[in-house]
Structure formats: structure tokens, C-alpha cells
Amino acid sequence: MTAVVVEQAIKQKIPNLLFHINHVTVPEVMVELIDSRDVHVDSYNNQIDAFLGPSHVSVISGSKIYDKFPKDYGRPVVVTGFEPVDAMEGISMIIKQFVEKRCELEVQYKRVVNHDGNLKAQALINTYFEKTSLFKWRGLGNVPDSGLRLRPEFAAFDAEVKYKDVLPMAEIEDHKLCICGDILRGMAKPKECTIFGSACKPSTPIGSCMVSSEGACAAYYKYGNLI
Numbered sequence: 001m002t003a004v005v006v007e008q009a010i011k012q013k014i015p016n017l018l019f020h021i022n023h024v025t026v027p028e029v030m031v032e033l034i035d036s037r038d039v040h041v042d043s044y045n046n047q048i049d050a051f052l053g054p055s056h057v058s059v060i061s062g063s064k065i066y067d068k069f070p071k072d073y074g075r076p077v078v079v080t081g082f083e084p085v086d087a088m089e090g091i092s093m094i095i096k097q098f099v100e101k102r103c104e105l106e107v108q109y110k111r112v113v114n115h116d117g118n119l120k121a122q123a124l125i126n127t128y129f130e131k132t133s134l135f136k137w138r139g140l141g142n143v144p145d146s147g148l149r150l151r152p153e154f155a156a157f158d159a160e161v162k163y164k165d166v167l168p169m170a171e172i173e174d175h176k177l178c179i180c181g182d183i184l185r186g187m188a189k190p191k192e193c194t195i196f197g198s199a200c201k202p203s204t205p206i207g208s209c210m211v212s213s214e215g216a217c218a219a220y221y222k223y224g225n226l227i
């Protein structure tokens, strides 16, 4: 969507439209979740047995971006829709793979997602964006090659370039009591966080897992009889 707007801004010669890009890519952070060491425990640790691939991303990228996870990392992936029945079927497909001792990439959300994805959209993205060498994720820290930015030839539309002298560049560290990194790696449950539901709740989120309604802490809060 952003790439289309950039293209239209160029075509229509709109001079006062700027973009502050914070788009991210999924496979790199999946590798990080598998490979990285947790900040709180000094040993190799994650408890991720499989992934549910996000359906909205996969509509554009195609399921091909997950090819390497069953092959190279021994983790099954099922690309799954967001509706409750979709999610339940995706989980069921993962469990079936374990029961049948399979490790594969499958698509539950076949009504929209295919292997190659939307090639026109991918071409637009590649025209206007390039990878950043590092992108800082809340809860996980810097993940190489996981962010996008506007290509230098489109710097006239880049708010980071235009306002580089006035934009605050200070990095804000995660709250020291937030254990989102552990939760994202399957190492802890939200209720193990000492400020879950007290200082940190959807109306006053402290970590990334509580900010969005898709986050694990927000879901635990909403469906854990706390409201």
C-alpha cells in the first residue's frame, strides 16, 4: 500500500507528502526467534516447535518466504488466517504434522494465499524499498535485514532524510521489567510478568506484547477474565 502511494506521489508530482517508513519483513525475525539467545537466560533457549504464518503478509509475499523453515530449521509452518476457525484449523494442521511425524510448509488460508504471492505488489515494493542492515524490534533488539526503507533515489519523499536534523534519534530501551522477549520465544507466559495487569494493561501498555490487540499479553488480558 505504501509503495502504491509513493508511486502516485511521484506520478502526480506531489511535493509535500513525506513517508516515515517502519515496514518490517517476517522471515528474518523468525530466524532470530529460533537462533537468538534470550536476554534473561544465559543458554540457548526457545520453545518454538512450529510457526503459524501470518496470512495478511503472506497474501503479498506468498508462502515461499517460509520454504526454509521446515527444510533448514526443522520447524513446520502453516500459513493461517485470522478468523477463529482459520486459527483453529491452522493449529490442528500443525498438530497433525507432529502426529504424522511430518515437517512441512502448508497453507490453511488457501482461499487467498498461494506459493508465489502477489508478484505485482512484490515488484512495486522492490522498486521503492530496500532492506535496512539493522532494524530494532521491541523485545528482541536489533535484527539484521528485517526492515525496509525508501531507496536513496526517492529521498525527496523520505521524512527521515528531510528531517534528519530535527527528528529525535534517541533509542528508547525496553522497560526492565518487561519480559516480551521471553514471551515471544515461548519461554514465559504473560502472567509471569510482574507488572502484567497492574502497571501494564491495554490502556497503559508498557511492552510491545500489550500495545497491539494481536499481542500475547493483550490477548491474555482480554480473554483472561481481567476486564
Ligand code: SF4
Pocket (backbone or CB within 6 Å): 175, 177, 178, 179, 180, 183, 190, 193, 194, 195, 196, 197, 200, 201, 205, 206, 207, 208, 209, 210, 211, 217
Ligand atoms: S505485561 Fe507488559 S511489561 Fe509485561 S511482558 Fe507483557 S507487555 Fe511486557
